[in-house]
Structures are given as C-alpha cells and as structure tokens.
Amino acid sequence: MEYKAIKWGFIGCGDVTEHKSGPAFRKVEGSDVVAVMCRNIEKAKAYAERKGIARWYDDAQELIDDPEVNAVYIATPPSSHATYAIMAMKAGKPVYIEKPLAATYEDCTRINRVAKETGVPCFVAYYRRYLPYFLKVKELVREEKKIGQIVQVQIRLAQPPSETDKDKDHQPWRLQADIAGGGLFYDLAPHQFDFLQDLLGYILEASGYTSNRGGLYEVEDTVCACFRFEDGLTGSGSWSFVAHESAREDRIEVIGTQGKISFSTFSFEPIVTETSQGVEEYVIGNPEHIQQPMIQAVVEHLQGKGVCTSDSESATATNWVLDRILGKI
Numbered sequence: 011m012e013y014k015a016i017k018w019g020f021i022g023c024g025d026v027t028e029h030k031s032g033p034a035f036r037k038v039e040g041s042d043v044v045a046v047m048c049r050n051i052e053k054a055k056a057y058a059e060r061k062g063i064a065r066w067y068d069d070a071q072e073l074i075d076d077p078e079v080n081a082v083y084i085a086t087p088p089s090s091h092a093t094y095a096i097m098a099m100k101a102g103k104p105v106y107i108e109k110p111l112a113a114t115y116e117d118c119t120r121i122n123r124v125a126k127e128t129g130v131p132c133f134v135a136y137y138r139r140y141l142p143y144f145l146k147v148k149e150l151v152r153e154e155k156k157i158g159q160i161v162q163v164q165i166r167l168a169q170p171p172s173e174t175d176k177d178k179d180h181q182p183w184r185l186q187a188d189i190a191g192g193g194l195f196y197d198l199a200p201h202q203f204d205f206l207q208d209l210l211g212y213i214l215e216a217s218g219y220t221s222n223r224g225g226l227y228e229v230e231d232t233v234c235a236c237f238r239f240e241d242g243l244t245g246s247g248s249w250s251f252v253a254h255e256s257a258r259e260d261r262i263e264v265i266g267t268q269g270k271i272s273f274s275t276f277s278f279e280p281i282v283t284e285t286s287q288g289v290e291e292y293v294i295g296n297p298e299h300i301q302q303p304m305i306q307a308v309v310e311h312l313q314g315k316g317v318c319t320s321d322s323e324s325a326t327a328t329n330w331v332l333d334r335i336l337g338k339i
Contacts, residue, residue: 012314018106019045019079021070021094022086023057026108031085031135032061034302041309047073070094074101081312084108088196089189092117095322099130106133106308110200111325113191115333118326125322131311133318134325136204137304138275143294146281147273148209150292156283157266160210163245164263165202167275168253175251176226185227191329192336193229194251195220199335202247202262202275204328208319209264211240212327218335224252235335 018035020027023046035043043063048054051068058066067073074082074097082098084091084107091112098105099121111134112118125132138144150156174182175194183189184197207213218235222228233249250257260274269285281292297303310316333339 013080013312014040016041016309016312017044017078017080018042018083019047019073019076019081020083020085021047021073022084022108023048023054024085027057027083027085029299031083031299031301031305034299034305035083037299037302038306038309040313041305044078045073045076071097074098074103079103081106087183087189088113088191092120095121095132096124099124099128099132102128102130104131104133104312106135106305107322107325108135109204109325110134110191110196110329110332111322112329113189113196115326115329115339118322118329121322122326132322133308133311134320134322135301135304136201136208136320136325136328137301138201138205139208139320140303140307141296141300142303143273143278143281143296144205146292146294147205147271150271150281150283151209151264151266156269157264157271157285158268160243160264160266162265163206163210163243164265165199165206165245165247165249166259166261166263167198167202167248168250168257168259170255170258171224171226171231171252178227181227185229187229192332192338193227193231195230195233195249195336196332198276199233199247199249199332200328203331204320204325205275206245206262207239207324207327207331210243213237213245213331214240216331216334218337220336223250226252230336233335237331237335 045065047067054066081104084094095105216237220230221232223232231251235247260277264271271283273281283290307318311318
C-alpha cells in the first residue's frame with residue numbers, strides 16, 4: 011500500500027523525540043505528527059501541547075486505533091518494542107522503531123514473523139546509514155576503493171562513566187538488562203555493527219568476553235569481541251564504559267591493502283584516510299535533526315518513491331551479533 015500523507019502517532023515522548031527525531035517528522039514533505047502516547051497522561055498532554063499535536067493518549071492501543079494515525083513511531087525502551095510493533099502491524103500500520111530493534115534476538119524474530127504475515131513495513135532507526143558523514147565513508151571504501159581490498163576491521167570505544175551511571179539508587183533504564191537488553195554496549199554498539207554490516211556485508215560469526223570492572227552497576231561495563239563477515243573478513247572490537255578520561259576513544263578503523271580509513275560513530279571527528287598518497291581529512295557536518303535523512307527515506311518508501319533499507323530484517327542481524335557477543339544465544 012502506498013500513502014500520500016504519512017500521519018504519525020508517537021508511542022513514547024522521551025528525550026530522543028525532542029531534537030533527534032521528533033521535529034524531523036514534520037520537516038519531511040508529506041509527513042506530520044497527529045497523536046502521541048505516554049503512560050503518564052500528564053506528560054503526554056504537556057508534550058502534545060508544547061509541540062502542537064492534536065491528540066494524546068496514555069494507552070498504546072488507543073493511539074494505534076486512532077483513525078487519523080496511519081503510521082507509528084515507537085520511541086520506548088527496547089523491552090517494549092516487540093509488543094508495540096506487533097500491535098501496530100496487526101492493525102495494518104507501518105512502524106518506525108528506535109534501535110535496537112528489541113531487547114533480544116528472539117523478540118526480533120517475532121517482529122519479523124508478524125511483518126511477513128501482515129505485509130506491513132517495519133523500519134528501524136539506524137539513521138547513520140543515511141547521514142552524509144557515513145555516506146562519505148561508503149563512497150571512499152566501496153566506490154572509490156580508496157584503501158583497496160579490505161583486510162581487517164577494528165572498533166574501539168572507551169569513555170568514562172557519567173554521573174547518572176554512578177547513581178545506584180536511580181540508574182537509567184539503559185543499565186537495566188531486562189529493559190535495555192544489556193548495558194551501554196547494547197545501547198551504543200548497535201550503531202557500529204549496523205553500519206559495518208551495511209558497508210561490508212553480514213556478520214556470520216561472533217563471540218566475546220564481558221566483565222564488570224567498575225562495580226557501578228550489575229550489567230557488563232567492559233566487552234571484547236571478535237567477528238567474521240560473510241566474505242571471510244575478520245574484525246575485532248573493545249568497549250569500556252568505565253575508562254579514565256585519558257583513554258576516551260571513539261574510532262573504527264577499516265584496514266585495506268592500499269591504506270586505512272578511520273572514523274568515529276558518535277563524536278563525528280574528521281574522516282581520515284592514510285594511503286601512499288598521504289593523509290587526507292574529510293570534515294562532514296550533520297543535519298540539525300540527526301534522524302531527518304532516515305525519516306525522509308522511510309516516508310518516501312511508504313509513498314512509493316524509494317526504498318528504505320533499514321528494516322527489521324537487517325536490524326535483526328545486528329541483534330544477533332550483540333546477543334552472540336554477550337553470550338545470550
């Protein structure tokens with residue numbers, strides 16, 4: 011089914027909807043937000059009135075059943091993604107889900123099964139695929155073949171704990187495995203693995219070791235992993251969320267037979283290529299609302315004007331990698 015105008019209902023109105031995504035739904039041509047839902051009705055009302063949204067609910071089913079809503083954005087913690095996505099798809103309404111697709115690989119397969127049964131599109135907010143910064147990386151690696159044949163991939167992410175991470179009495183949901191799927195690795199590494207699989211192909215083998223070195227919370231705070239792509243390319247990664255400031259790092263290195271390309275996932279430092287011709291830097295900015303290019307791709311897909319590749323099937327491959335590294339499957 012093709013849609014002329016996409017009228018979104020939001021399930022969840024937390025921080026991510028304030029700037030990263032929410033405003034973009036109205037900046038994309040043929041897209042609008044007509045309803046919002048939060049379990050706290052006062053919060054839903056305040057958000058709706060602040061954003062000029064006509065209706066608000068404290069029940070997800072009521073929002074999904076709203077005849078004015080023809081697509082649903084799910085911006086809740088991962089443990090509830092499968093429930094809301096399945097509800098919406100069974101009602102015939104396409105969904106756009108915050109990453110990761112779900113808190114477990116098993117829940118991802120449930121979402122895919124319903125998407126296939128209903129034929130209703132299901133998209134996942136791996137928006138880096140559509141950002142100019144990462145499109146430049148793809149151009150350099152795949153089109154220009156700037157660094158030749160790829161021989162290895164390395165991921166390194168290290169950062170100090172935040173003040174909220176240290177608050178044992180009020181720990182954020184991202185540090186509660188039953189809600190988030192794991193710790194900060196499960197929240198941040200998905201962006202890295204999704205982009206690398208989009209760039210280099212699916213990962214078919216993955217394993218890892220985890221540890222809790224800081225003792226600030228129950229879930230893992232340190233992860234080391236190795237993985238292999240479908241063409242035999244190997245990669246490794248290390249993540250620390252209790253590192254000293256001096257060790258802070260956000261870097262992916264793709265090593266080739268003719269050079270190396272380095273880039274970041276979250277800090278958007280200049281992309282750097284090192285080849286026999288020397289060192290080159292590429293400074294690429296982001297749009298004001300970082301999810302806007304992705305949301306535009308989703309809207310155009312629903313309108314029959316294009317194809318959005320970040321769907322539930324590709325997102326499931328990322329959850330599989332995460333769960334293998336953490337030993338969940």
